[in-house]
Amino acid sequence: MDAPEIADDTVTLRPERSQSGFDGYSVWVDDERVGSVALRQESRSTWSIRWNVGTGEHAVRWAIHAVGLAADHVLGELGAGRVEARIPVDRTADVRAASICGLRKEGVLRSAPGEQDRVLMARLASDPPARSRDGFIAILNAGLPTKRVIAQGLWRDEAGRVLLCELTYKQEWDLPGGVIEVGESPAVGLARELREELGLDVTVGDLVTVSWLPAWRGWDDACIFLFDLGTADASITATMTLQPTEIAAVHWCDPATVHERATAAAAQVLDAVAAGTPTYRESAPAPD
Structure with a gap:
């Protein structure tokens, strides 16, 4: 293999014979061989490691030094635009090493039954240095867990009934609202959802409570922000333009109807509101 050695003050990468399309390097610390690194060109501008x-x-x-040297070589001397790694999910130490070298987590690649899922990580030539402020923040943002946020509205009519939406994609009725987009505040997201799904521009009032919702029927857990939408004349439902792909109908519901038709989480939070709900609460697991 016609390639130079690559070294820093800790490890040396020595070229080895290429195999299966990979350019191989042995990893040396002092005079001891401690492992290997392999590179392969996947496309005109992308290499894998x-x-x-x-x-x-x-x-x-050693992995931090070896991977860092190899990635710098690919993005520098070889002129690539991207270097990526696919790391088995149980190799958490290797995921950490790749992250320290500036490779950002991009997702988890699902594998066939009997094989292991892999974490996809990558670094671009245009990324800021991993040890810079911008690089450090970007790496953390890519790797830290995220939580789904839902914003819903508590809307009553003059008789004290609560508005529930009859949904097209599940049997239970639910409070109006929906999932908040990335970078969108819960209050702004609720106003958007009401405009999209009910065709109304509604003023979002004060926060009533935040509820943590456990995982349910395959859905991941979430935090629900419940906002006060005030009191409306019951006839307002006749002015609504429902989004047909999601909302089949809307209903003003008394407590008995809420318990008969609403999701468990909606029924629980409405009971808590009636009893004087705390600022933060956790929903009980819903039945499957």
Whole structure:
């Protein structure tokens, strides 16, 4: 293999014979071979990287140096625009090492039964340095967990009944609202959802409560922000333009109807509101 050695003050990457389309390097610390790194060109501007430096006491440190050298080589000397790695999900130390080297988590690639899912991580030539402020924040943003946020509205008529939406995609009725978009505040998102689904511009009032909703029927857990929408004349429903793909009908519901038709989470939060709900609450697990 006609390639130079690559080294820093800790490890040296020495070229080895290419195999299966990969350019191989052995990883050396002092005079000891501790592992290997392999590179492969996947497209005109994208290279992949894989490595193995074992699981010993210094493995993470060696991986950080080896992967960092290889990634710098690909994006620098080889002129690539992207270097990526696909790491088995149980190799958390390797995921950490790749992150320290500036590779951002882009998702989890699902595998066929009997095989292991893999974390997809990548670094672009245009990314800020991993140890810069912007680079550090970007890497954390890519790897930190996210929480689904839902905003819903508590809307009553003059008789004290609560507005519930009859949905097209589940049997239970629910409070008006929906999932908040990335970068959107819960209050703004609720106003958008009411405009999209009910065809009305509504003033969103004060926050009533925040509820944590456990995972349910395959849905991930979420935080629900419940806002006060005030009191409206019951006839307002006749002026609504319902989004047909999501809302089949709307109904003013008394407590008995709420318990008969609403989702468990909606019924629980409305009971809590009637009893004087705290600012924060956690919904009980719903029946499957």
